[in-house]
Amino acid sequence: MAxxxxxxxxxxxxxxFPSLAxxxxxxxxxxxxxxxPEEIYAVLKxxxxxxxxxxxTLGDLTAVDYPDRLEVVYHLYSAACGxxxxxxxxxxxGAAALPTVTGLWPxxxxxxxETYDLLGVTFTGHPNLTRILLPEGFEGHPLRKDYSLPPRxxxx
Amino acid sequence: xTLRTAEETAARELLRENFILTSLETVLGWARSNxxxxxxxxxxxxxxxxxxxxxxxxxxARFGYEVFRPSPRQADxxxxxxxxxxxMAPVLKRLYEQMxxxxxxxxxxxxxxxxxxxxxxxxxVPGVDYVIPVDVYVPGCPPRPEAxxxxxxxxxxxxxxxxxTRGVVRYGR
Ligand code: SF4
Numbered sequence: 004m005a006x007x008x009x010x011x012x013x014x015x016x017x018x019x020f021p022s023l024a025x026x027x028x029x030x031x032x033x034x035x036x037x038x039x040p041e042e043i044y045a046v047l048k049x050x051x052x053x054x055x056x057x058x059x060t061l062g063d064l065t066a067v068d069y070p071d072r073l074e075v076v077y078h079l080y081s082a083a084c085g086x087x088x089x090x091x092x093x094x095x096x097g098a099a100a101l102p103t104v105t106g107l108w109p110x111x112x113x114x115x116x117e118t119y120d121l122l123g124v125t126f127t128g129h130p131n132l133t134r135i136l137l138p139e140g141f142e143g144h145p146l147r148k149d150y151s152l153p154p155r156x157x158x159x
Numbered sequence: 160x161t162l163r164t165a166e167e168t169a170a171r172e173l174l175r176e177n178f179i180l181t182s183l184e185t186v187l188g189w190a191r192s193n194x195x196x197x198x199x200x201x202x203x204x205x206x207x208x209x210x211x212x213x214x215x216x217x218x219x220a221r222f223g224y225e226v227f228r229p230s231p232r233q234a235d236x237x238x239x240x241x242x243x244x245x246x247m248a249p250v251l252k253r254l255y256e257q258m259x260x261x262x263x264x265x266x267x268x269x270x271x272x273x274x275x276x277x278x279x280x281x282x283x284v285p286g287v288d289y290v291i292p293v294d295v296y297v298p299g300c301p302p303r304p305e306a307x308x309x310x311x312x313x314x315x316x317x318x319x320x321x322x323x324t325r326g327v328v329r330y331g332r
Binding site: 152 | 285
């Protein structure tokens with residue numbers, strides 16, 4: 004039987020960063036840690052480089068639009084050790100900005116562009132934060148709940 | 160009434176049996192309508208049916224339309240098989256412009272005709288005729304290969320006898 008190592012890792016992580024809130028969601032097969040936005044980069048850097056975390060793979064990076072905030076989610080894996088974690092942080096809708104993690108995981112480059120494109124989260128320090136899925140010149144961020152569809156162009 | 164010599168009669172017979180008189184336009188229409196070279200232009204799920212139409216069971220080759228070209232320079236039929244997004248629209252338009260004249264466009268499926276299930280979305284063009292002129296619309300989501308073949312045969316009729324559709328079909332403005 005596989006040993007469930009994530010709760011132990013999270014307890015250790017909370018020891019390093021007391022501001023973290025850990026929610027054990029073993030039912031989903033995923034352990035979630037919530038960090039304040041000021042600390043998210045330090046937390047992710049520790050998870051990436053420090054023993055015993057060594058989370059060398061960024062599985063996904065996306066955001067969720069809640070009525071009062073935008074929640075950015077990082078799914079991390081350790082290919083070397085096999086454990087996984089989800090790290091979340093919340094930013095205000097009006098000033099949705101976070102430091103980029105492209106320096107930690109190069110795979111974040113496209114994921115951050117997509118999150119910027121569709122949900123309007125700015126990642127400061129990103130090498131090329133432009134739209135990736137939508138055409139250049141597109142107005143707005145359509146996965147935000149308050150996005151309203153412009154009328155159809157009339158020319159045919 | 161003049162009597163013809165046997166020689167003259169034979170010569171007239173030979174002429175009737177061996178010459179066809181027609182107009183150049185008709186010959187060109189006949190030739191073009193029987194040898195359309197489609198551009199390989201699958202945009203979404205409809206493309207699977209387009210491939211199926213070209214494969215063994217439906218055998219588009221029966222009609223002479225199986226030479227799918229990977230380059231717009233060699234194609235004269237653009238089958239827009241699938242969903243066109245605004246991101247892709249300039250690319251499709253450029254491909255169309257790179258095709259030599261004369262050229263025709265078939266909008267295959269509801270997406271290409273009207274945007275289909277995605278008509279009211281932020282990313283999908285509600286019909287490829289927003290971007291390029293369309294000759295034949297094939298409805299369906301996706302249309303069966305038979306429907307595509309029927310669409311191409313409609314186009315064939317239109318190319319062979321353009322006067323059939325004159326004043327009926329509006330090209331893109
Ligand atoms: S019409 Fe239907 S099958 Fe064809 S591309 Fe659109 S959604 Fe796919």
